[in-house]
Amino acid sequence: MPTRTPSAARKTAKKSPGKAKPLRGPLAPDRVAAILKALDEAYPNAECALHHRTPWELLVATILSAQCTDARVNMVTPELFRRFPTPAAIAKAPLSEIEDLIRTTGFFHNKAKSILGAAKKITEDFNGQVPQTLAELITVPGAARKTANVVLGVSFGKAEGVVVDTHVFRIARRLELAKGDTPQEVERELMGVLPRDHWISFSHQVIHHGRQVCVARNPKCDKCNLETLCRSKDKTWSS
Ligand code: SF4
Known part of the structure; x- marks a missing residue:
């Protein structure tokens, strides 16, 4: 009967499918921590780029930012809030007037309807104050989960x-x-893998990273401080 050499045993072990999870992988805690550390180093002061003075102004600016740059939104909101400074004021505004003020942000008809609906809902159901829970915020027209998370976090x-x-x-x-x-x-996956005290900052940092370095087409991997941690097939450069 043939005996197995140590090297044959190793080959057999490699081929075996096995059920145990690898000790290391993309979600290994030390890898996640290294990603968060690199983001903190690259973007230590990352903040929401939408100009606002109140939760209501941020809610409106976030609604306007859909399919639009933050810079464009920031050009539009000062006059909108000068004309209609509160939810109660905007709730009484004619739809066409809101549309005219936000026209350059695109999809202005739907956005104006959302802003008007949000103003009415907040005036009538929340005493003019933007609610502070996700469950309440997502009942406001125009405030789906992403918008609600922006307002709650910022x-x-x-x-x-x-x-x-x-x-x-x-x-x-x-x-x-x-x-x-x-x-x-x-x-849902990010909520499972990121420590909760990074949930807010992670998004701000990654949004900056996505605008400046990890752009959609031809990411600037040679300028990325996460490069050694990244195995994306989209990479344009590897060290
Ligand atoms: S794809 Fe390139 S730019 Fe984006 S995280 Fe990976 S290495 Fe960085």
Whole structure:
């Protein structure tokens, strides 16, 4: 009967499918910690780029930011809030007047309807104050989960979820922190893998990273301080 040499045993072990999970992988705690550390180093002061003075102004600015740059939104909101400074004021505004003020942000008809609906809801049901829970916020017209997470995180410092916009969706998948095919799935995965005290800052940092370095096409991997941690097939450069 033939005896197995040590090297034959190793080959057999490699071929065996096995059920045990690898000790290391994309979600290994030390790898996740290294990603968060690199983001903290690259973007120590990352903040929401939408100009606002109150939770209500942030809510409106976030509604306007859909399919639009933050810079464009910031050009539009000062006059909008000068004309209509409160939810109660905007709730009485003619739809056409809101449309005219926000026209350059695109999709202005739907956005104006959302803002008007949000103003009425907040005036009538929340005493003119933007609610501070996710469950309440998502009942406000125009405030789906992403918008609600932005307002809760930035205005109230509350982490009930993770903001997943187009940048977070793309980069979470490139960094193998999530695999989901929808923002909802990616958010759920990120909530499982990120420490809660990073839920708010992670999104701000990744949004900056997505705008400046890890852009959608031809990411600038040679300028990325996460490069050694990243195995994305989209990489344009490897050290
Ligand atoms: S290495 Fe490239 S693909 Fe990976 S996170 Fe950095 S910029 Fe994005």
